[in-house]
Amino acid sequence: DVKVTQSSRYLVKRTGEKVFLECVQDMDHENMFWYRQDPGLGLRLIYFSYDVKMKEKGDIPEGYSVSREKKERFSLILESASTNQTSMYLCASRASWGGGAYEQYFGPGTRLTVT
């Protein structure tokens, strides 16, 4: 089974702190994604990556950056956390080829609270 893991299930940070959210997948997938999920808004795409060191902005990249130094790992960075970044953060991965390429596999999520 594909497994996508996220470094923390719950995280509490203070305003202005630099926050790192880590995501690791074990299926050698080329594509990785970061979403945030808020009530009534569904999942919104922050950034995605289709290869090592490659990244593309999604719909809401402001206040975030990402890093993909290794194929299996995709990090989301909040340079200076703010209270409006309190949210559930979900990581996903997807293959580029083959019959399962259309399916995104999600991690369990990190609930981040910024106080």
Added chain:
Amino acid sequence: LAKTTQPISMDSYEGQEVNITCSHNNIATNDYITWYQQFPSQGPRFIIQGYKTKVTNEVASLFIPADRKSSTLSLPRVSLSDTAVYYCLVGDIYNNNDMRFGAGTRLTVKP
């Protein structure tokens, strides 16, 4: 990007068939329709995907009319464990920049 519209919430009872419809009037030729299910405290998981007509797997069916401007996810004989949020996505499945989740439909199954 194809915009999707689905009901915010639905209620059902155990044993009933549930149909959740998603509208996507500006669907493009290369777009597929994909449905995900999300339980509380978990990430979404893939349920079913289709391009046209009908697709069925072990958990659901997906009905897509000829004009493809809408689609209906059908869950047969739901149980309490089917209580979840269901998301409809429309887009080019191989284009990362083209797939967007909507707000989802919260399905509550009652005993």
